[in-house]
Structures are given as structure tokens and as C-alpha cells.
Amino acid sequence: xxxxxxxxxxxxxxxxxxxxxxxxxxxxxxxxxxxxxxxxxxxxxxxxxxxxxxxxxxxxxxxxxxxxxxxxxxxxxxxxxxxxxxxxxxxxxxxxxxxxxxxxxxxxxxxxxxxxxxxxxxxxxxxxxxxxxxxxxxxxxxxxxxxxxxxxxxxxxxxxxxxxxxxxxxxxxxxxxxxxxxxxxxxxxxxxxxxxxxxxxxxxxxxxxxxxxxxxxxxxxxxxxxxxxxxxxxxxxxxxxxxxxxxxxxx
Numbered sequence: 164x165x166x167x168x169x170x171x172x173x174x175x176x177x178x179x180x181x182x183x184x185x186x187x188x189x190x191x192x193x194x195x196x197x198x199x200x201x202x203x204x205x206x207x208x209x210x211x212x213x214x215x216x217x218x219x220x221x222x223x224x225x226x227x228x229x230x231x232x233x234x235x236x237x238x239x240x241x242x243x244x245x246x247x248x249x250x251x252x253x254x255x256x257x258x259x260x261x262x263x264x265x266x267x268x269x270x271x272x273x274x275x276x277x278x279x280x281x282x283x284x285x286x287x288x289x290x291x292x293x294x295x296x297x298x299x300x301x302x303x304x305x306x307x308x309x310x311x312x313x314x315x316x317x318x319x320x321x322x323x324x325x326x327x328x329x330x331x332x333x334x335x336x337x338x339x340x341x342x343x344x345x346x347x348x349x350x351x352x353x354x355x356x357x358x359x360x361x362x363x364x365x366x367x368x369x370x371x372x373x374x375x376x377x378x379x380x381x382x383x384x385x386x387x388x389x390x391x392x393x394x395x396x397x398x399x400x401x402x403x404x405x406x407x408x409x410x411x412x413x414x
Contacts, residue, residue, distance in 0.1 A: 351406025
């Protein structure tokens with residue numbers, strides 16, 4: 164599918180991987196609706212042409228439905244990229260007590276249920292749109308290498324991301340007759356704003372664990388893969404690791 168002339172919806176679009184994706188899609192001629200929390204800093208989005216920010220929590224049905232309607236107001240929503248997500252680091256049990264169930268549930272709600280909420284509403288909107296040749300739409304989700312190599316303290320995060328990996332194929336099968344593809348990217352360690360809070364020595368240690376290239380990924384490189392997935396009609400129902408061959412150690 165060609166990106167130019169299409170409408171796209173990107174969650175988590177105000178920063179990190181989401182912002183890089185918004186920038187890439189807009190640069191290739193898409194009209195982009197970026198959604199993120201209302202308190203988000205939208206300074207970078209404000210610099211972009213053909214980009215509209217719509218505040219929304221991905222777990223809120225009404226807010227996401229509104230954002231989808233904005234993205235599809237011309238009947239041409241064809242691209243949806245799910246980048247919104249959160250994480251935590253808490254051991255299952257230990258000196259501080261058991262993992263607080265509400266904190267486990269919150270990560271699942273945002274990362275897994277929030278992703279599905281966006282998928283289902285965006286796909287429904289795409290159904291009545293005219294296809295572009297053999298395709299009507301492309302949906303790209305964001306998992307993590309933690310889905311496969313979860314570390315100590317990542318029970319909630321790993322469960323949420325593994326759920327995204329697990330639902331990719333059945334959703335792709337669900338939507339195949341409607342000419343909608345579904346793919347997932349599982350990034351490794353990327354240079355996003357949260358990395359700025361990590362001490363330099365820890366950053367260096369993490370980078371040494373990456374076989375090649377031994378550095379954090381750049382958000383633009385994630386966006387490159389999103390664009391490649393959109394452009395290749397045979398990519399469907401699969402998860403692609405984007406991680407420099409890293410396999411995470413227990414801690």
C-alpha cells in the first residue's frame with residue numbers, strides 16, 4: 164500500500180516511537196491523526212503539516228472512537244499504528260510483598276486491551292472504505308522483545324506484550340477477507356525519552372548486550388520498518404523482532 168494520500172492513526176504519537184512514526188508517515192504524504200494522553204507535550208507534533216493531535220486514552224472506548232472518526236472523516240483511514248504503552252518493574256513476590264494486582268492489571272489494560280480497543284474500532288471504520296487495489300488497510304502493533312525474553316520484574320509488561328504477539332495472527336485471519344493486514348513489531352532497546360532517565364553506566368551496559376549494532380535503536384529506524392510493512396502487501400499475521408539480535412538476560 165502506498166502511504167501518500169492515505170489517512171493514518173498513530174497511538175502514543177506525541178513522543179518516542181509513535182512520534183517518529185507520525186513524522187515518517189506525514190513526510191510521505193499521509194494525513195495523520197496522532198493520539199496520546201491529554202497531558203502530552205505536543206510541541207513536536209505542532210511543527211508538522213497534515214498532522215492533527217486528538218487527546219485520547221487508548222483504554223477509553225468513547226475517546227478512541229472519536230479519534231477514529233476524525234481520522235476517517237474522509238472515508239480513507241487505511242493505516243493504524245499502535246505505539247502507546249506503559250511498563251513497570253515489580254517482582255512477583257518478595258520483601259515488599261506480592262505484586263500489587265492493580266498495577267499488573269493497569270499494564271494489561273493499556274498495552275494489551277488498549278491495543279485491541281484501537282484495532283477493533285479502526286478496523287470497523289476501514290470496512291466501509293474503498294480498497295486501494297488489493298488492500299483496504301494495514302494495522303501495525305508494537306510488542307517488545309520482552310514478549311520472548313522477559314526479565315526479572317517484567318511479569319506484567321511481558322504478559323501484555325506476549326498477548327499482542329499472540330493475537331496478531333488470529334486478528335489478521337479475522338480481517339483477511341476484508342483486505343486488512345495486521346502486523347506486529349517487537350522492538351529491542353530504543354533511544355526513547357524514557358532512556359534519558361537511565362544513568363550512563365547502565366546505558367553502556369545495555370548497549371554492550373546488543374550484538375550488532377551495539378547501540379540503542381533510533382526511533383526513526385522503527386518508523387522505517389513501519390513504512391516497509393505498509394509498502395509490502397505480503398507481510399501479514401507476523402511479528403518482526405527489531406533488536407540488533409539481542410536476547411535479554413534475566414536481569
